Amino acid sequence: MGLSRIAGTIDDAVNRSSVRYLRSKGWRPRTIGLTGYGSVQSLHVLGRVVMSDPGEAGDEGEEIAPVGPINVAAEAQRGWRSFFTAQPGFLPVVVRAGGQVIRTTTDRGGYIDVMVRDHGLEPGWHEVVLEARAAEPVTAKVLVVDPEVRAGIVSDIDDTIMVTMLPRAFIAAWNTFVRHTTTRKPVPGMAELYRTVLEENPTAPVFYLSTGAWNTVPNLRRFMRTHGYPEGPMLMTDWGPTPTGLFRSGVEHKRTQLRNLMITYPDIRWLLVGDDGQHDPMVYDEVAREHPRHVAAIAIRELTPAEQVLSHGTAEPIEEPNPLRNANAEHGVPTVKGRDGDALARNLPDVLVARREQRLAEEAAEAQAAEEAAEARAAEARATGRHSAR
Structure with missing residues (x-):
């Protein structure tokens, strides 16, 4: 038995014991609705079920009080509980989305991950209902993207929209325990940059898209609302052992999610926004390079230097694309770099306008080529018909 499988077995055993113990103490399952997304054909519904003390408000319903000497201990306790959770695996769940009712179960980590087809929802924001056994029904927001949309943004979180100034090993705990938005600093100009692009x-x-844990989502949502970031689904990951390793690969998580988005929305060209502290x-x-028609531009x-040292131990970026073999050199996908959103805003909007005009020209050329091909086939068919008539 491999080490990762042993670790997974131990993790499952500890979680099952924790669930049984908490049930004996009166705790009950609580469903957390996570933001889902989809198209008019299918919908990706997300959520999680965790054990919760009925006497305490859930993360999404808590009022945020100022940090002070009186409530520091209480804040630390709530942060601890939100980070270290026990989750009932394989719990029956009913998902109601549009005109569909789907019966499923949570996975071993308590997650709900359901694809709903033929849901009948119009483009825009909607709410679906999650009903887990022994838990109160909750709603989860879902975004149905209009099939006519041709542009989108994918953004990293830590060190891209939020200044952390912490070693990566401590970021997840910091995102959980440091709950108040006044202690979190946004990257200057990034929210304004996103609003400019959306105009x-x-x-x-x-x-x-982040390698952070799902447990941190409620706090990150508060941060984004406070600092004016646009609302959108959050694609996080989970910690712990997998069938192939002791820890999940953050790089592979990002690759997989980006490819899923390109499959779900084949006509959208994405602005990919990240930072050079890790592997973005x-x-x-x-x-x-794999999907140049699906990427409008990259913003880094x-x-x-101080942030680089805290991120990975050296003052220089950990790795950069080959200057002779990259998406720009091979496919004309531009990369714009800057210290913050204000610096990126000096060039990025013009780059996106140029890319949009390029896309429109390409689509017009393709339409003309398709029309000419159709005319050629029709002419050939007419000629064949006349020849047969003789």
Whole structure:
């Protein structure tokens, strides 16, 4: 038995014991609705079920009080509980989305991940209902993207829209325990940059793609609301062992989610936004080289030397795409870099306008070529018909 499988077995056993113990103490399952997304054909519904003390409000319903000497201990306790959870695996769940009712179960980590087809929902924001056994029904928001949309944003979170100034090993705990938005600092100009991009593309969806844990989502939502970031689904990951390793691969998580988005929305060209503190430049460039028609541009926030040291131990970026073999050199997918959103805003909007005009020209050329091919086939058919008539 491999080490990862042993670790997974231990993790499952500890979680089952924790669930049984908490049930004996009066705790009950509580469903957390996570933001889902989809098209007019199918919908990706997300949620999670965790054990919860009925006497305490859930993360989404808590009032946020100022940090002070009186409530620091209480805040730490709530943060601890939201980070270290027990989740009932394989619990029956009913999902009601549009005209569909889907019966499923949570996975071993308590997650609900359901694809709903033929849901009948119009483009826009909607709510679906999640009903887990022994838990109160809750709603989860879902975004149905209009099939006419041609632009979208995918954004990293840590060090891209939010300044962390912490070693990566501590970021997840910090995102959970440091709950108040006044202690979190946004990257200057990033929210304004996103709003500028959306002014040109008001129906463009915004997805937040991070290697952070799902447990941190409630706090990150508060941060985004406070600092004016556009609402959008958050594509996070889970910690712990997998069938192939002791920890999940953040790089592979981002690759997989980006490819899923391109499959779900084949007509959208994405602006990919990240930072150079970890692997975003390489992941984005790799995906853009594989799918150049699906990427409008790449925007990379350049970390300061101090942030680089905290991120991975050196003052320089950890890795950069090959200058001779990258998405720009091979396919014309541009990369814009800057210290913050204000720096990126000096060039990025013009780059996106140029890429949009390029896309429109390509689509017009393709339409003309298709029309000419159809005319040629029709002419050939007429000629064949006349020849047969003779």
